[in-house]
Amino acid sequence: MHTFRVLNSDGSVFGEGSFTFEGTSTGGEIAHASGAAAGSGSRLTAFSYRDPVVGTMGLRNVLTFNFVDGDEATSRFLFDLGDPPENVRGLVAGTASPGRHGHVSTHRGPGGALNCQGKRLEFPERGGATPARKGDETQSKPAVDLVVVIDTSSSMADEADLLSKAISAAITATQSTSPSDLRVTYLGIEGTFKKTRFETTVRNYLTQTAKVDASLLRGRTHENLTEAQKKAFDPKEDGARAIEDVATHFDWRPGAVRSVFFLSDEPLEGGLSATGQDQEDIEAASRAIEVARRTGTRVHMYMGTGKFSSDARKHERILKEIEAEYARVARETGGQFFPARAGLSEFQAMLEKVLRSSNARADAFEGAVAPKLYDVGAGRGKVEWDGKKLTLTASGTSFKDVIVDGFSYLAVPLDDDGAITVRVSSLDRKDPDVTVGVQVRETLDNDSRYVMVHWGGDGYAHCSWRDEVRGVSKRHAPRSNVGLPLWLRIERKGDEFICSVSRDENGEKLEEIARLTMVMTRHVQLGVALSSSSKEAATAVLDRCSVARPEAPRELSPLAEWFGPAGAPQLHDIGHGIGKWEWDGHTIRFRAVGTERYNFTVDDCSFLAVPFSGDGQLTVRVLRLDSTHVFTKVGVQIRETLEKGSRLAMIGWEPQHIACHYRWEQEEYTHIPYIDSPRLPAWIRVVRKGNELTCWYSTDGERFTQLDSARTILMTRQVYAGIILSSLAPRTTTAVLDRYSLESL
Structure with a gap:
């Protein structure tokens, strides 16, 4: 399988695709034209491409295609996509070669033709998780890209070796029980640590390996600072900027789960100021969150053992402020936060749990990054994905008339509008209040606002919600008794939430059961919720899960x-x-x-x-x-x-x-x-x-x-x-x- 990307003018990824063929492209040619008779030579057998404008396009959308993987002079890659006869959607890109990007000349979606804005086509690479052969029940290993980024100021020197060893041990333990196609890269911010795995800087990797123009990087260097600036902050502690640069410019593999582990003991914009963490650090963290969410990158945060003041009370105040921002970055990007004072062995255990969660197949939720399992409140759960169905097992508390929730939540971040649809094929009933459903939730706190459509042990479909933090949950009158399998769908449109169910085979005939208006923040979580309403776990099986987002998300205002x-x-x-x-x-x-x-x-x-x-x-x-x-x-x-x-x-x-x-x-x-x-x-x-x-x-x-x-x-x-x-x-x-x-x- 070969993979390719369409890049924005700043080097960030706009679209990703892959294709397979029979025969050889070395010294020969893979050519395809819609409607043309198949020749006796090499031929295109599968094609897939997706971006926010055209959506997903397959082999039937390939109007013309040409690929030669030869020497520098003969290699080329180009294609023309469309959806005849209307051709509402389309993309014309090429000619790309190993040393040169191709130009995107046409790009159109349901909203009409778009300015191509310097978009470029990369030459394909061999990569991605190897797909299962037809008739072979063995599923491919999920692709996971993990980038470990460390602040290389002197205060982190004593932790660098211990942390890299703990990460290696966690990877070894995880791979033995939950194997994945894992690629790990260790990078330092504007520096390295000898005799550790942190032997390459973020800047060098992105400019030399990922071939990114240095002018596009947000990270700062000592060379371009004034003397006053050098005294005010340290570029080696530009944590938020490093997260932005890695999320945007790292050479992520198409389809891989994207994760960043960030390790530091300082605020996120150039380190500690005279008063501690300041507004610049908070704003920098918010920018990093925005970029990570936009690129589908989870950020896990480790807060080291820094010393901020000889005054114990001042030290504790500053430490808690920094920890709160680290926790916010992790929480709002779907990651985990870990403070060093909890101990290195606990850090390794947390890391193993994170890696196992990352190993969930990226296509478990069609149309979204790999979901992450959260235990909200008293909920305790686990999830398995076999390439065809999700099996979710969880204990917890009832959603009915409560001010706090206890359940397991398999979710992805959502900005602005979107919807999730699942088909529940079975539920192990052990209590009338056992609940499985799809939910939009403002935060992962157990008293958060939420809206949910769900089916339970009583055999009825319901809509439940909480419209105030720590308010009592509410529930619509149930829809008539319905059996499984059953489709559940919730859609967010601005401040409006639409809850629907469907009983037909393909989930096409949706029946709206509730429509609610509620103000939530732009950033929310979207996913599947399960609670047994008791200490004894219940099990739900879901065989179709998909997430839909608007094809053209709202632009952010400067x-x-x-x-x-x-x-x-x-x-x-x-x-x-x-x-x-x-x-x-x-x-x-x-x-x-x-x-x-x-x-x-x-x-x-x-x-x-x-x-x-x-x-x-x-x-x-x-x-x-x-x-x-x-x-x-x-x-x-x-x-x-x-x-x-x-x-x-x-x-x-x-x-x-x-x-x-x-x-x-x-x-x-x-x-x-x-x-x-x-x-x-x-x-x-x-x-x-x-x-x-x-x-x-x-x-x-x-x-x-x-x-x-x-x-x-x-x-x-x-x-x-x-x-x-x-x-x-x-x-x-x-x-x-x-x-x-x-x-x-």
């Missing part, structure tokens, strides 16, 4: 474009407030804690703001607020200074009220008119015209209602406009917002 002419905001902690924020191209995820009450003379909040002059208005849509107190609030605010007792005007959304806050003079009591809160999502707006300030709200973003009358507050012309968040409790609260707009009037 940061500056999204926030407009005022530019990206800066985070300011007012009073005792402590906050963090992330931006994923569509939404702001804002987290903050205020340890004292917002007590009306001085403020404890986090303020995400930009300087602003003159008249204007700030509007934002609140999608979600996790309540930690009856007065937890997120709002938009115009504020004279960053002092905690500054003059201000704001409108804030609270769990029970929408309230206006005004402060006319420094550290005076604020005036607070309010009304009962409408359901989220809701728009809030604050307007400044001269010295008059007004507060507004809307449930549709078009018709705004003024809350309270205009108030006159004497502020300087230069003010700050932004979003505030305060938990009013010692626990962190999270708000999710979008539709940000700051306009001059």
Whole structure:
């Protein structure tokens, strides 16, 4: 089998394909033309290609094909794909040779012809998992590409050898019990460690082996830094940038499971700053997550034994902050996080579990990367894939009328819209509440929001959901008693979730049983859930699983474009407030804690703001607020200074009220008119015209209602406009917002 790729202009992979033939291409020619009679020589026997625009195309879509694997002068590869007679989809690419990429000249999908934007065709390679021969029941080994990346600063030198040995031992143990077509590559960030496996740098591998233009790499070098920059950070500790570069440019094999193990003891953007982990580290982590998810790369994170301060309390605070970001990167890319203080033997055991999970066949979920098995809450499970069916075994708790869940979840990450469809062929019933279903879940926490369509031991199909974090789960009235086999499908379209079942052989006649509206973040998990509702495990067998995504996913807005002419905001902690924020191209995820009450003379909040002059208005849509107190609030605010007792005007959304806050003079009591809160999502707006300030709200973003009358507050012309968040409790609260707009009037 030969494999090939279509690359974007930046070297990232846009599409992947493979083909097989009978005969030889060495010194000869593999030629194919649709409708032409087969000759007596070598011939094309199978062909497959897939990208987000044309979808999946096979041998019947090959209009012309030509491949010669000879010397440098004679080798060539080109093809023309289409779907006659309409030819709605198509791709024309070539001529590629071993030392030169071919040009993609035509690229069209259901939305019409696309600008080819510098896309290029690679010359094929022999590779990928060897397919099973026809009639041979022995399945091919799954292909797994594992890249181990280490921070090569001096603080990691003592761990490098121990970690590489632990990884080798875990691989040996895993391969003996769960063999795979595994390729492991060890890389250091801008350096190496002698007498370890880390003998090549990320930069050298990508530019010399993967043949990537060095100008495309995000990683920094010492040579292009100023003296001041060299004192501020170390490129050897650019962890997030290294993850981006490997995920984007590594020579991954088509169809292989992609995994990165990252090993470090520092924050992810150039190491530790004077104050510890800072906003730049968090933003760098968010960029790495975005790239990893886009390229289908799981990132596993190891946090080493760093020393951050001689002050024990400060050290522990910084350590927990860094560990939280490492855990976030792993969680949001489908990976695992491991802290060094848990011990090396535990690390090896975790690594073996991760590798066994990676060995699940990449085609277990058609149309997606290999799924990963998660034990949520009290759930405990295992999964087997034999190339034809999934066998999922799990124990756990009931989904009915609970605030926390316990189940096993075989899932893949999903950005934006998508759907999963499975056919349940059998379920080992041991309790009326035994449940198997397909689920969209916001996080892997046991109290997360979710929507699920499922079938259970009672013989009925149900739709269940939780629309608030730690809220009580809810369930639609069951659909009439149905037997197995049964198709289950859940589809996400923006904030709408459609639950369907089908009883026909091919799952084509879908019957909608529920349609729900719920606000979730852009990044969610999509997969199969199973719980026995008891300590005794139940077993479900699923023989058809597929994931569907839109052919043209939404483009991410550049940061500056999204926030407009005022530019990206800066985070300011007012009073005792402590906050963090992330931006994923569509939404702001804002987290903050205020340890004292917002007590009306001085403020404890986090303020995400930009300087602003003159008249204007700030509007934002609140999608979600996790309540930690009856007065937890997120709002938009115009504020004279960053002092905690500054003059201000704001409108804030609270769990029970929408309230206006005004402060006319420094550290005076604020005036607070309010009304009962409408359901989220809701728009809030604050307007400044001269010295008059007004507060507004809307449930549709078009018709705004003024809350309270205009108030006159004497502020300087230069003010700050932004979003505030305060938990009013010692626990962190999270708000999710979008539709940000700051306009001059």
